[in-house]
Structures are given as C-alpha cells and as structure tokens.
Amino acid sequence: MKIMRKVDLHLTQESGQTSQAPWRLINNKYSNMILIDEIPVLLKLSQNSLDSIDVEYELLDENVNEKRIYDEIAKIYDLDFNLNKFYKFLSNDEKLKPSIDFCSSLRLFLAKDPFQSIISSISSANNSIIRWTKSMHKVSSTWGKKYEFPSGTFYSFPSPKTLSNVYEDEEVNNHKYVNNLKACGLGYRANYIKKASKIFASEINPSDIKDMKYDEAFETLIKINGIGPKVADCILLYGYGFTEAFPSDVWIKRIISYLYFDRKDIKVDKVRTFGMERFKDYAGYTQLYLFHYARKSGLMSKLKPKN
C-alpha cells in the first residue's frame, strides 16, 4: 500500500517528540507493532521520496481491513494536517519563515496509545533522548505483551493496570526483583510512573482527557506527580493532538527570547502563554518547527549560555 502524502518519516521519527520512542529501523523500514481492534499489526514504513509512504505490514492469524491500517497510519503521522497552509502561516512571520526550509515535511508524531504518551512524556523530563529511548523500549519488553512476527519480536506498551503493579526498586523487603522500573534506567521518575499508572488505572480513564477542553485537560494533568507544565503540554500535543499546546522548556525559552524579546530573560511560563496566544492552533507545530530549525541552523549552539 502506498500513501500519497508529504511527510518526512525520518525527520518526524527523530525529532524527539515524546509520544513514544522512535520506531525500530529494520532493513531501513520504520517498524512498529500497533493494535487495531486488539489485533496486532506490524507496520513497516519506508519512503523513496518525501511525497509518499510505502506501507508494508505483517499480521499473525487474524485479518485487518487495509483501510483501517491506512487510517491508523494517517492518525499517527497527522497526515491530514495541511502543511502548505501551515507554511503560508509561517511565511507571514519573518522570524518563523526560515524554519520551513529546515523542517520541510516534518509532522507531528502522535501516539496511538495515549497512556503510552503519558508515561513516555513523564520519562522524558530532565532526561536525555538516548536514555529515554532505551528506557521506553525496556518498559515495553519487560511488561508489554510479546508478539513474534516474521520480521522480529515486538511488544505492546503495558496497560495502566500492569504498570501500577510493578516494582519500583530492585529490592523490596530484602527481596531482589530483577524486573523493576529503576532497572529500566528511569531513576527517580520510577515513582512518578507508578503513581501516574495507579491514577490512570482507577481515577482517570486516559481517553477522558481527549474529551476535555485544553485548559481543563492541562489542569487535570499537572495535578499528577511528575507532570509539570512542559510534560503536560507534551502529553496534550503528542498524545492527544491538542495543537494549541506550546510545550515550553529552556530551549524554547532561549529561542523565543532571541527571536521575539531581544534575548531578554523571560520566564518559561510567559513563553508558554506567548506561544499559545501568538500562534493559536498552530502553536504545537510552530514549537516543533522552531525547535528543529534552531537545532539544525546552529542557532541552538549559539544560544547556549556559555557562548
């Protein structure tokens, strides 16, 4: 199956969006297992040009309608988002315009499983991309369901219930536990993950969030231990597709300060409201584009405090 849409799979995968760890690259195909109506489907995506995606997939015993597979891929890569219209919007702002050339065909990388994006985003806080990626794969392979496909073994992301019952530490009451969250390299986030899993296993259904208004969803999330403003916005943007979110961390702060505030030191929270008010429904995409533009253009290294 071929999907005719403008998208840069590589760029989108490696752009550090915290919905999920990057997919495994097997024989140059981005490979990941997703469940469609509980049926495991292994997706293998590749492309020769940025105008289309070549889709291969593997099934175990049950069949899935190809249209359903198409729809899920379109959702994950936000393929219905109108990039050209967005580029017109970027062109209208001299500060944003240069980002188009650096980020062409970059799209959102959305989670199929919102709970996965919640845990992934919590785990990304104060962390490096390498360590975060390893941790996320370890969590899946430790507690997820195992599926053996011809192309390899894949794991689902564990459910809230499963994660709420795992051990946080290696040792509990003088008992050694090999399978524990800290062994996944999560450090002190292990406790946040366990607590959040408990909440999403009982009080809040992850799918409740998507029916809320942005503000209510944001307020709901930041009440949870380990979820601050940045992580909440990542969850809302990458996990639920709230495109009005403007995840603001130190880097976005430096970039916005440089571009719009004459390098003046502004608070991260101000950056967030500035981005949301100025970019509206494009806030999320603008954040994504600004971040990668800064990274690739050399602006980022220029903005490092030392230099």
Place this chain on the structure above:
DNA sequence: AACCAGGACTCTG
C-alpha cells in the same frame, strides 16, 4: 574524577 544538563518537586525566605 568531578561536574553539568535536563523538568518537576519541595523547601526556604
């Protein structure tokens, strides 16, 4: 080998 980066929490003023 000591030290720093990266968000969120917690404690202090």
Place this chain on the structure above:
DNA sequence: CAGAGTCCTGGT
C-alpha cells in the same frame, strides 16, 4: 509568590 537545592545518569 520567587529562588535555590535536589533527584538520576549519560556525557564531558
């Protein structure tokens, strides 16, 4: 309320 210290670990 703002500011400082702490958490974990891969990278220098």
